Amino acid sequence: MLVVATSGTGFVLGSSSAVDLSALSWTCLGTMMVAASANSLNQVFEINNDAKMKRTNKRPLPSGRITIPHAVTWASSVGLAGTALLATQTNMLAAGLAASNLVLYAFVYTPLKQIHPVNTWVGAVVGAIPPLLGWAAASGDISLNGLILPAALYFWQIPHFMALAYMCRNDYSAGGFKMYSLADASGRRTALVALRNSIYLIPLGFLAYDWGVTSGWFCLESTVLTLAISAAAFSFYRDRTKEKARRMFHASLLYLPVFMSGLLVHRRSDNQQFLEDNAKSVVKSSSSVETFELADENGNQKIKGRRPGLPQARPPVAYASIAPFPFLPAPLYESH
Numbered sequence: 001m002l003v004v005a006t007s008g009t010g011f012v013l014g015s016s017s018a019v020d021l022s023a024l025s026w027t028c029l030g031t032m033m034v035a036a037s038a039n040s041l042n043q044v045f046e047i048n049n050d051a052k053m054k055r056t057n058k059r060p061l062p063s064g065r066i067t068i069p070h071a072v073t074w075a076s077s078v079g080l081a082g083t084a085l086l087a088t089q090t091n092m093l094a095a096g097l098a099a100s101n102l103v104l105y106a107f108v109y110t111p112l113k114q115i116h117p118v119n120t121w122v123g124a125v126v127g128a129i130p131p132l133l134g135w136a137a138a139s140g141d142i143s144l145n146g147l148i149l150p151a152a153l154y155f156w157q158i159p160h161f162m163a164l165a166y167m168c169r170n171d172y173s174a175g176g177f178k179m180y181s182l183a184d185a186s187g188r189r190t191a192l193v194a195l196r197n198s199i200y201l202i203p204l205g206f207l208a209y210d211w212g213v214t215s216g217w218f219c220l221e222s223t224v225l226t227l228a229i230s231a232a233a234f235s236f237y238r239d240r241t242k243e244k245a246r247r248m249f250h251a252s253l254l255y256l257p258v259f260m261s262g263l264l265v266h267r268r269s270d271n272q273q274f275l276e277d278n279a280k281s282v283v284k285s286s287s288s289v290e291t292f293e294l295a296d297e298n299g300n301q302k303i304k305g306r307r308p309g310l311p312q313a314r315p316p317v318a319y320a321s322i323a324p325f326p327f328l329p330a331p332l333y334e335s336h
Contacts, residue, residue: 002256003130007031009260010134010149013213017269020138026089027137031130033082034098040075041106044068046175049114053175055168090137097133101126117180120161128154148208149263155204156256158197159233162190163249167242187240194248195233201226208263218266222259229255 008028012019043050043061047068050056060066079102087095105126112119128150135146165172165181172179181190205222208214232251236244 003035003127004028004032005257005260006127006149006153007130007134007137009264010131010146011138012134012264013131013149013267014135014138014146016139023090023137026085027094027134030082030086030089030094030098031133033078033085034102035130037075037079037082038102038105040071040078041102042110044071044075045106045110046113049175049177053171055171056175086133086137091140093140093142094133094137097129097136101129101133104129113177113179115178117178117183119178120158120165120180123161124154124157127157145211145213148204148211148213149260152201152204152259153256155197155200156252156259159194159229159248160252162194163236163245163252166190166240166245167249187245188237191233191237191240195230195237198226198230198233201229212268214263214266215268218262221262221266225255225258225262 008024008031011024011027043059046056047061050059051062056062061068061071083095083099083102086098104122109119109122109126112122131149131153132142132146135149136142139146162180165179166187169179169181173182180193181187184190202223205214205219205226208222209216209219229248229251232248236248
């Protein structure tokens with residue numbers, strides 16, 4: 001459900017003024033189907049590892065409730081259907097991102113978990129793609145503005161999974177996974193990585209405002225929110241215990257829905273940006289004059305004169321009155 005929520009948020013942010021609810025529904029449905037396929041393939045490939053871990057041995061495959069052929073058939077059919085749904089109901093860019101993420105998750109990230117600790121960073125890329133998919137489904141392209149939420153997802157996942165891997169490192173070790181925390185007996189490097197990536201989240205609120213994605217209020221709210229998760233990460237860095245790791249994990253669970261909610265509440269539509277940009281471009285200035293000189297018949301005496309310049313710019317009310325309400329007449333101005 002988290003994947004669907006981030007994809008839906010990306011779609012809303014990528015929409016201009018009005019959100020196409022039908023396209024939003026198709027995007028969420030297609031994302032959910034592709035995510036279900038990727039997760040099912042992940043459990044097929046890790047069936048033996050999951051059976052050795054306390055937190056996963058009750059899953060359908062290791063517990064024997066579902067057979068491997070059944071899971072593979074389900075994963076293949078729902079993955080193809082979800083990709084086709086995105087291609088037909090949104091656009092090929094969104095479908096391509098969904099298919100690429102399925103391959104990256106199931107065939108790169110999943111086997112990498114048993115090979116090298118870099119799997120956490122690859123997994124962060126996987127988690128950052130769904131909001132980009134949603135943006136692409138709404139706008140049809142990928143722009144700089146659309147990278148705010150994916151960047152937040154990427155940096156957020158590092159402290160989130162570092163905390164989880166620290167709390168469950170005995171379980172991960174029993175399952176044969178090469179997690180970063182297993183090569184860090186003291187936990188200092190694990191906590192430092194979590195703290196560093198929490199700090200990386202701080203500029204995102206300002207960038208969202210500076211790039212015109214949200215209002216200035218989000219900049220303030222995001223900063224306070226990020227400082228809170230950074231404080232939890234710093235507390236874990238100073239006192240590397242499971243209790244501190246659990247507190248940071250819970251802080252990360254709170255961070256993401258609040259961050260996405262702030263993006264949605266404070267997002268700026270195209271109409272708002274248009275009005276603000278035009279209001280800034282209107283500069284009040286007095287009529288300028290241009291001086292010119294004329295010579296008499298003898299070419300000696302010079303006569304100075306003044307030529308009226310450009311007329312005074314109209315106040316920004318003209319844009320505010322016409323742009324959002326085309327059915328209203330333009331306001332009248334008194335002649336001076």
